[in-house]
Amino acid sequence: MAIVAADVVKGLLGAVATSAGVNPFLRWLLDSAIFPGLLKDWLFPMPAEDLFRVLESRITALVDKRVEVAVGAAAFERVKADLQGLGAAFADYANVVDLDERRYRLAVLLVQADISAASVEAVPDRYLYLLTDALVVIAVAHTAALLHQVQQHPERYENQIALDTAAIRYSELAGRLRDRFLWYRMGQIAGGVGEVMEKEIDRRPSATGEKKIVSFSAYDDMALWWMSPNKYRTEFLGGLETGWVQAIGMEPAYFEKKQEAAARVVAYGDEQKQKVYDWWGEHLTNHTQELLKLVDWKGRESGRKPRDRTVVRAWPLGRVVEPDASATALDRIDLFLAQQMDTFSVSGPRYVQTYRVPGEPRVGTQSNLFYRADTYDTAVASIYFAARGDLRRAGDLADGLCIALEHDPIGGGRIVAATHATALLDRAEGYATSIFPADGATRDVGNACWAGIALTRMYAATRQYRYLHHAISIARWVYTEHASKDAWQGYTGGEDAWGQKRAWRSVEHNVDAFALFTNLYRLTSEERWVAAAQRAQRLVKACHVPEGYYVTGTGVGDVLNAGVVPADVQTWTALAGLNPAGNASSLRFLLDRLSTTTAGFAGFKFALAGEGVQNEVTAGAAMALHLMGGDLRDGAEPYFDSLVRQQLEAPGTVGAGLVATPGAEAKTGEGLGWSYFNWPHAASSAWTGLALLARDDARANPYSPVR
Numbered sequence: 001m002a003i004v005a006a007d008v009v010k011g012l013l014g015a016v017a018t019s020a021g022v023n024p025f026l027r028w029l030l031d032s033a034i035f036p037g038l039l040k041d042w043l044f045p046m047p048a049e050d051l052f053r054v055l056e057s058r059i060t061a062l063v064d065k066r067v068e069v070a071v072g073a074a075a076f077e078r079v080k081a082d083l084q085g086l087g088a089a090f091a092d093y094a095n096v097v098d099l100d101e102r103r104y105r106l107a108v109l110l111v112q113a114d115i116s117a118a119s120v121e122a123v124p125d126r127y128l129y130l131l132t133d134a135l136v137v138i139a140v141a142h143t144a145a146l147l148h149q150v151q152q153h154p155e156r157y158e159n160q161i162a163l164d165t166a167a168i169r170y171s172e173l174a175g176r177l178r179d180r181f182l183w184y185r186m187g188q189i190a191g192g193v194g195e196v197m198e199k200e201i202d203r204r205p206s207a208t209g210e211k212k213i214v215s216f217s218a219y220d221d222m223a224l225w226w227m228s229p230n231k232y233r234t235e236f237l238g239g240l241e242t243g244w245v246q247a248i249g250m251e252p253a254y255f256e257k258k259q260e261a262a263a264r265v266v267a268y269g270d271e272q273k274q275k276v277y278d279w280w281g282e283h284l285t286n287h288t289q290e291l292l293k294l295v296d297w298k299g300r301e302s303g304r305k306p307r308d309r310t311v312v313r314a315w316p317l318g319r320v321v322e323p324d325a326s327a328t329a330l331d332r333i334d335l336f337l338a339q340q341m342d343t344f345s346v347s348g349p350r351y352v353q354t355y356r357v358p359g360e361p362r363v364g365t366q367s368n369l370f371y372r373a374d375t376y377d378t379a380v381a382s383i384y385f386a387a388r389g390d391l392r393r394a395g396d397l398a399d400g401l402c403i404a405l406e407h408d409p410i411g412g413g414r415i416v417a418a419t420h421a422t423a424l425l426d427r428a429e430g431y432a433t434s435i436f437p438a439d440g441a442t443r444d445v446g447n448a449c450w451a452g453i454a455l456t457r458m459y460a461a462t463r464q465y466r467y468l469h470h471a472i473s474i475a476r477w478v479y480t481e482h483a484s485k486d487a488w489q490g491y492t493g494g495e496d497a498w499g500q501k502r503a504w505r506s507v508e509h510n511v512d513a514f515a516l517f518t519n520l521y522r523l524t525s526e527e528r529w530v531a532a533a534q535r536a537q538r539l540v541k542a543c544h545v546p547e548g549y550y551v552t553g554t555g556v557g558d559v560l561n562a563g564v565v566p567a568d569v570q571t572w573t574a575l576a577g578l579n580p581a582g583n584a585s586s587l588r589f590l591l592d593r594l595s596t597t598t599a600g601f602a603g604f605k606f607a608l609a610g611e612g613v614q615n616e617v618t619a620g621a622a623m624a625l626h627l628m629g630g631d632l633r634d635g636a637e638p639y640f641d642s643l644v645r646q647q648l649e650a651p652g653t654v655g656a657g658l659v660a661t662p663g664a665e666a667k668t669g670e671g672l673g674w675s676y677f678n679w680p681h682a683a684s685s686a687w688t689g690l691a692l693l694a695r696d697d698a699r700a701n702p703y704s705p706v707r
Contacts, residue, residue, distance in 0.1 A: 106145060106149065109142075109145055110142070113138060113141075113142040113166075116138050117135075117138060117169075117170075117173060120134070120135055120138075120173075120177070121173070121176075121177070124427050124428050125180045125181055125183070125184035125428070126181070126184055126222070126225075126229045126428075127229050128177045128178075128180060128181040129181055129225070129226070129229075129279060129280070129283070130229065132177075132279075132280065132283035132284035133283055133284075135170075135173070135174065135177075135284055136283070136284055136287050136288075138170075139170035139174075139287070139288055139291060140287070140291075142166055142170070143163065143166050143167050143170070143291050143294060146159065146162050146163040146166050147163055147294060149162070149163075150163055163294055163295070164294075164295045167291040167292055167294050167295050168292065168295060170288050170291055171285075171288040171289060171291060171292055173288075174280070174284050174285045174288040175285065176344070176422075177284075178276070178277075178280040178284070178285055179422075180422060181276065181280075182273065182276050182277075183370070183371060183422075185222060185225065185272065185273075185276050186269060186272075186273065187437075188220060188221040188222035188225075188231070189218075189220050189221075189265070189268065189269050189272060190218040190219065190220075190265045190268075190269070192437060193437070194218075194262060194265045194266065194269070195218065195265075196216055196217070196218050196237075196258065196261045196262055196265060197216070197217050197218065197219075198214050198215065198216050198217075198258070198261075199214065199215050199217070200212050200213070200214055200215075201213050201214070201215045201241070203247060206244075208246070209246060209247065209248065210246075210247035210248065211244045211245060211246060211247055212244070212245060212246075212247040213241055213242060213243065213244060213245075214241065214242045214245065214254060214257070215239065215240065215241045215242075216237055216240045216241070216242075216257060216258065216261035217235050217237050217239075217240075218235070218236060218237050218261065218264075218265050218268075219233050219234065219235055219236070220233070220234045220236050220268070220272070221233050223236070226275075226279060236264075236268050237261055237264055237265075240257060240260065240261050240264070241257070242254050242257045323335055323655055323656055327656075329643075329644045329647060329688075329692060330388070330689055330692055330693070332647050332655065332656040332657065333384070333647075333656065333657055333658075333685050333686070333688060333689040334388065334390070334689075335656045335657075336356075336654070336656035336657025336680060336685050337352060337381050337384065337385070337393075337657065337682060337685055337686060337689075338393065339356075339656075340352045340353045340354075340356065340381075340657075340682050341353075341381070341393065341396065341397065343421065344421055344422045344423075347396070348396060348399070349396060349399035349400040349402065349403045349424060350396060350397070350400045350424055351373035351374075351375070351377075351378045351397070351400045351404075351419055351421060351424060352373060352377055352378045352381045352397060352421075352682045353371070353372070353373055353421040353682065354369065354372045354373055354374045354377045354418070354421070354681065354682050354683070355369045355370075355372065355660070355677070355679045355680065355681055355682070356654065356657075356679055356680040356681075357369055357370045357679050358679070369677070369679075371420055371421045371422055371436070372418050372420075372421065372436050372440070373418060373419050373420065373421035373424075373436065374417065374418045374447075374682075374683070375401065375404065375415055375416065375417055375418065375419075375447045375448075375450065375451055376417075376446070376447050376450050376683065377681075377682040377683040377686070378397050378400060378401060378451075378454075378682075379397075379401065379447075379450040379451050379453065379454035380450065380454075380682075380683050380686040380687060380690075380702065381397055381682055381683075381685075381686045382394045382395075382397035382398045382401070382454040382457075382458065383453070383454050383457055383686070383690065383702045384686040384689045384690050385397065386457055386458060386461055387689075387690060387693050387697075387699070387700045388689070388693070391458075391461060391462065394458060394461075395458065395462070397454070398454055398455055398458040398467060400424055401415065401451045401454060401455060401470070402455070402466060402467070402470050403424055403425070403433070404416065404419060404424060404433045404451075405451070405470050405473065405474070406470075407425055407431060407432050407433045408432070408433050408443075409429070409432040409433065409435075410443070410499065412473075412477055412481075413448075413473040413474050413475075413476055413477030413478075414443040414448070414477060414495070415433075415443060415447065415448050415451050415474065416433055416435050416436075416440055416441055416442070416443060417439060417440050417441070417442045417443065417444060417447050418435075418436040418439070418440030419433060419434045419435065419436055419440065420434040420435075420436050439497070441496075441497035442494065442495065442496055442497055443494050443495045444493055444494035444495070444502070444509065445478050445482055445491050445492070445493060445494040445506070445509040445510075445512070445513060446494075446506060446508055446509035446512050447494075448474050448477065448478060448494065449474065449478065449509065449512035449513050449515070449516045450512055451470075451474060452470075452471040452474040452475060452516040452519075453512065453515055453516050453519065453702060453703075455467040455468070455470050455471040455474075456468070456471045456516065456519035456520060456523060456706055457519070457702075457706055459471065459523060459706075460519075460523065460706040460707065468523060468524075471516065471519075471520065472520065472524075474516070475516055475517060475520055475529070475532065478491055478513055478516075478532075479491075479532050481501075482494060482501070483535060484505060484539070486557060486558050487558055488505075488538060488539050488542040488554065488558045489535045489536075489538040489539055490505045490510045490535060490536055490538060490539020490540070490542075490554075491505065491509060491510055491513050491535070491536060491539070492504065492505050493505065493506055493509060494509075503556040503557075504553060504554055504555055504556060504561070505539055505553045505554045506552060506553040507539070507540050507543045507550050507551070507552060507553045507569040507573070508552070508553075508566065508568055508569055508572060509553075510536040510537075510539045510540050510553075511536070511540060511569070511572045511573055511576050511578060511703070512572075513532070513533075513536040514533050514536040514537055514540070514576055514578050515576050515702075515703045515705075517529045517530075517532040517533035517536065518533050518705050519705060519706045521533065522705050522706050522707070523706060536578075537578055537579070539553075539554075540573060540578055540579060541578075541579050541582075542554075542558070542560075543560060543569075544579060544582045544586070545560070545562065547589070548582070548585030548586060548588070548589055549565060549570060549585065549586045549589035549590075549593075550565070550569040550570055550573060550582070550586055551563075551564065551565055551569075552564040552565065552566050552569060552607075552671070561671070563609075563670075563671055564607060564608075564609070564669075564670075564671035564672060565593075565607060565608040565609075566606060566607040566608075566617075566668075566672070567590060567594045567604045567605060567606055567607060567614075567617040567620075567621060568606075568617050568620055569586075570586040570587060570589060570590040570594070570621075570624075571586075571587070571590065571617070571620045571621045571623070571624035572620065572624075572703065573586065574586065574587060574624045574627075574628060575620070575623065575624050575627070575701050575702075575703040575704075576703040577703070583628060584628065584632070587621075587624060587625060587628055587632055588632075590604065590621055591625075591632075591635055593608060594607075594608060594621075596612070596613055597613065598612045598613040598661060598662050598663040598666070599613075599650065599651055599662040599663055600662075601613055601642045601645065601646055601650060601662045602638045602639055602641075602642040603615060603617075603618035603639060603642055603643075603662075604617050604618045604621050604639075605617075605666070605669075606666060606667075606668045606669070606672070606676070607668055607669045607671075607672055608669070609668075609669030609670045609671065609672075610666065610667050610668050610669035610672075611665075611666065611667040611669065612661050612663045612665065612666035612667060612676075613642075613661055613662055613663065613666060614660065614661055614666040614668075614676050614684075615643065615646065615658045615659065615660060615661060615662075615681070615684035615687075615688065616660065616676075616681070616683045616684040616687050618639055618642070618643060619639075619643060619658075619684065619687035619688040619690070619691040620687055620691070621636075621639060622636045622639040622640050622643065622691045623636075623687075623690065623691040623694045623701060625639070626640075626691075626694065626695055627694060627698055627701060640691070640692070640695070643658060643688045643691070643692075644692075646658055646659065646662055650662040651663075651678055652678040652679060652680070653680070654680050656680075657680045657681070657682075657684075657685035658680070658681060658684040658685045658688050659678050659679060659680055659681060659684065660676035660677060660678070660679060660680075660681035660683075660684050661676050661677065661678055662678065663678060664677070664678050665677055665678070690702060
């Protein structure tokens with residue numbers, strides 16, 4: 001049985017197709033593969049051709065597709081009901097002659113279309129491709145109705161604005177859905193990170209020692225996705241083996257095969273990504289891109305354009321922006337952080353996207369950062385917006401932290417290190433907080449305390465109890481679960497992705513805990529927070545070595561981890577006022593041993609064993625040196641200058657915000673092991689903004705106690 005949308009196309013679209021001055025694109029669309037051979041007559045009178053008969057089988061196939069097998073009967077019925085309701089609304093609209101009644105019916109139609117689009121958004125990532133054909137029907141019918149209004153009343157430009165908005169909206173919706181599915185699809189290939197597994201399949205003695213044969217494999221867990229969304233694991237390396245190699249020692253043949261395996265994984269990922277693009281192009285995005293031909297906006301050829309050949313996004317990733325020349329450095333940071341907030345959602349609780357990675361999701365290590373949203377970056381951005389007086393944006397990010405706490409799969413004051421920027425809550429996991437692989441599931445004390453610091457500052461600014469409540473819940477988790485009992489006290493590192501406690505202690509984490517507990521004492525006057533802060537302070541002082549600087553923390557027990565010396569522990573201790581006696585010596589050590597240059601820009605390495613300027617620690621250092629005063633304040637100026645110049649001159653800049661490093665990569669070094677890349681970066685931008693503000697107002701220091 002066909003849905004009533006067939007009657008819609010019989011009337012409304014036929015009318016638009018033959019109206020005087022019809023847009024050439026719509027005539028092409030109606031003659032295309034979507035709606036072949038449509039309509040030669042105007043709506044009033046109704047066309048002679050029986051369009052229901054022409055479209056019956058196609059509409060039936062779109063709506064009665066057995067998507068309920070994949071998305072579940074309830075989800076399917078909801079989507080199907082929305083489509084049927086949309087069809088009914090279109091049919092009513094097409095059959096009404098009275099102009100006032102038509103205006104009322106159109107309002108109903110637009111609401112119904114919104115409901116239908118929202119229902120498609122609610123489908124889990126893995127099933128989205130099954131609804132592409134249905135979404136084409138919604139998009140075409142909706143825009144056709146608005147085009148009809150434009151043709152009926154060309155003198156009223158608000159009709160054109162409504163058409164523009166709808167066409168862009170469906171193009172952006174198609175892009176979001178495709179990108180969600182693409183990311184999910186890439187996550188099914190080799191674990192989403194290019195994982196290659198190896199297995200020893202034979203071993204035997206030889207005259208030159210034991211030899212072995214190693215086989216390499218990689219799996220695709222959704223190899224037949226276009227046939228079914230169910231998982232069908234397929235091994236795609238085709239039995240790649242080394243042949244006989246030495247069982248012990250370095251064997252070139254072994255490493256050559258391993259590299260070949262890794263290269264094949266990348267090639268397979270690229271091939272599968274193209275299949276996704278081709279599918280979505282055929283079934284949806286090519287059509288929604290064509291809808292953009294209906295749009296009339298100023299500067300069309302030089303302004304907003306489709307991203308990567310198929311879609312327009314709310315904020316296209318990788319787009320270069322050029323703020324007006326009158327924009328200040330802080331204006332540029334405001335713009336960048338606002339865009340990072342608004343990439344996937346433009347209002348309400350959300351996280352800030354950590355990096356603006358150019359290009360598209362892909363298999364490999366750096367692709368893990370494409371849709372990453374860090375708790376730490378979100379907290380620092382919230383503090384920055386509050387310092388700028390933008391409490392709406394600061395509040396949206398603080399609300400995002402609250403949502404992440406409230407929906408944490410374990411709970412009890414825990415908050416994950418990183419979520420998906422695309423969705424704070426994971427529908428597939430019962431609307432628990434989304435967790436970004438691979439290290440986003442850690443719940444460490446430092447990230448948690450930064451969230452708590454942001455929430456205490458929002459409470460101080462707004463007196464909304466929700467923020468204080470969640471800051472206290474974080475503090476309780478830190479104090480009750482991770483307080484160390486030995487002589488140095490302090491707090492241990494938190495929990496790994498499997499809930500196992502980390503026994504080591506970090507100076508950085510304990511500085512963060514000190515600041516959180518100090519804020520809570522200021523806000524509640526409860527003495528327990530003084531004792532909690534003193535416990536963190538004791539550990540930090542124990543990590544200040546006789547040479548005058550801080551090491552990163554401890555191993556298991558009261559043994560210093562003296563081999564790792566980060567920059568931030570030299571500066572954050574000073575900013576927190578935790579150990580005034582050690583401030584000057586640690587900042588001089590910073591200037592003497594951690595300063596460096598990259599691509600002609602001055603800055604600081606992340607750690608003594610690191611490489612390359614890292615702008616987040618550079619901004620924190622500039623702030624600490626300036627607030628310290630004296631000759632150290634003069635030492636801050638070259639770094640402020642470097643940060644401001646990088647907004648416009650650094651490789652990789654987008655004209656707003658700060659790249660994480662002006663070089664290709666800034667390495668944290670041995671003992672830490674991660675890198676920062678030459679992409680615009682939320683934390684580096686927010687810290688730079690706070691450092692610039694602190695030159696005039698020390699309260700912009702995120703470690704300064706609340707008032």
